[in-house]
Amino acid sequence: MGSKTMIKWPKQITTSLVEQLIRAEKDLQKATLVFDAATAEYTNGYRHDHSTFGLMISRLLSTNQFSSAEDLLNRMKDEKCKITEDIFLSICRAYGRVHKPLDAIKIFQKMKEYECEPSPKSYVTVFDILVNENHLKMALRFYRYMREKGIPTSVASLNVLIKALCKNSGTIDAAVRIFREMPNRGCTPDSYTYGTLINGLCRSGKISDAKEIFTEMDAKGCSPTVVTYTSLIHGLCQSNNLDEAMGSFKEMKIKDIEPNFSNGWSLQGWTQSQAMELLEIMVQKRHVPNMITYSTLIHGLCKEGKLREAVEILDRMKLQGLKADAGLFGKIISGLCDVYKFQEAANFLDEMVLGGISPNRVTWSLHVKIHNAVVQGLCTDSDSTRAFQLYLSMRTRGISVEPKTFSSLISRVCKKGDLHKATRIIDEMVLDGCVPDEGTWSMLVSGFWGRRKVREAADLVKDELMDEPIEAPI
Secondary structure, three states, X not given: OOHHHHOOOOOOOOHHHHXXXXXXXXXXXXXXXXXXXXXXXXXXXXXXOHHHXXXXXXXXXXXXXXXXXXXXXXXXXXXXOOOOHHHHHHHHHHHHHOOOHHHHHHHHHHOHHHOOOXXXXXXXXXXXXXXXOOOHHHHHHHHHHHHHOOOOOOHXXXXXXXXXXXXXXXXXXXXXXXXXXXXXHOOOOOHHHHHHHHHHHXXXXXXXXXXXXXXXXXXXXXXXXXXXXXXXXXXXXXXXXXXXXXXXXXXXXXXXXXXXXXXXOXXXXXXXXHHHHHXXXXXXXXXXXXXXXXXXXXXXXXXXXXXXXXXXXXHHHHHOOOOOOHHHHHHHXXXXXXXXXXXXXXXXXXXXXXXXXXXXXXXXXXXXXXXXXXXXXXXXXXXXXXXXHHHHHHHHOOOXXXXXXXXXXXXXXXXXXXXXXXXXXXXXXXXXXXXXXXXXXXXXXXXXXXXXXXXXXXXXXXXXXXOOOXXXXX
């Protein structure tokens, strides 16, 4: 579709109009056409400025098209368009998001080349990316470089430094020292500082110190946030202080702090009654449990092997009108396979399909894993009919079939005497690029000999001997 037919441009094109049209296009390719058409097809003198360039770069980064985004950066330089610090930082953060901290540093180092002087904000951003990616030695070297460059100490930079020191139990005491020195440096700890330190202390098993900092935080008028409470409760759970954990949860509710389980509470050691009590408290306080709450409980119960309880909470979640995602179904299905309950696992797979939960880019590997596991399990369960039905469903929906699954199916249907079905599976196996091993061929040929279908068996052997294997290119 050409851009000329997409838009009827006015005589005067404005930046705000171009921005509006780019934002309105959900399709990135069409948004790019709009961006290019604004300058390429009309002779009205319109030129992109840093806002339209920045918006287009942001759209490209959202789909990880880094090369195209950097091409636009170079175009800005060629067109002598002012490049703002925020544009550079958007690229740095995008590289951090996909775990490429070294590329983030390269972009940071290019700023001066593009006549953009990095502010303390840029230094702290790169420092934070390195810490988040656990490049701690490099992060601390970068912090020393910041000091050498005269970048002033701030609450933001010290918060990142404390976070770095909290990553390792061997440096947690240094994190506490920095925290204590902050007021002397003219920096007052904020909620993020307290939350980071409390989380680090809890992960290092220093629960008493974490509780002391928590109490100090409240006393100094710095209200604990949901993140701070979550860190403390998580630590209390890990150290098996379940009563204190429940007490802190109730305290959080009294202070009208909305529960948020996004940090993933560990339910290790929680009984079913305690897990349900947590839900009841939320309901009594008229805080309806959300997907994160239910997901955390279900994941924790599955981890503990409490599948019946996990299914009960899943049913309760569905009664509330919440739709389970592939991750939740996958957790329960994997748990059922672990205890050899393949029929129940197949029922949940059917429910997934009926519920319209289809594989996407994020959940593809999960769908492949659980579908293959269930088919293999059904074969060991001697249910060849259901295993074959699920296999057909996988092929219809484009879910990859693993070589072991093919072999399990062929073995099961051969034992049942359905040799034509076994031949069909082998044909589809070869079409998928999987070469049957000697055991699979032997099983099928033996089946034909057993049924006195000598000619068909001989043809199969002939095909196997005549067809040379196709080797993948090196």
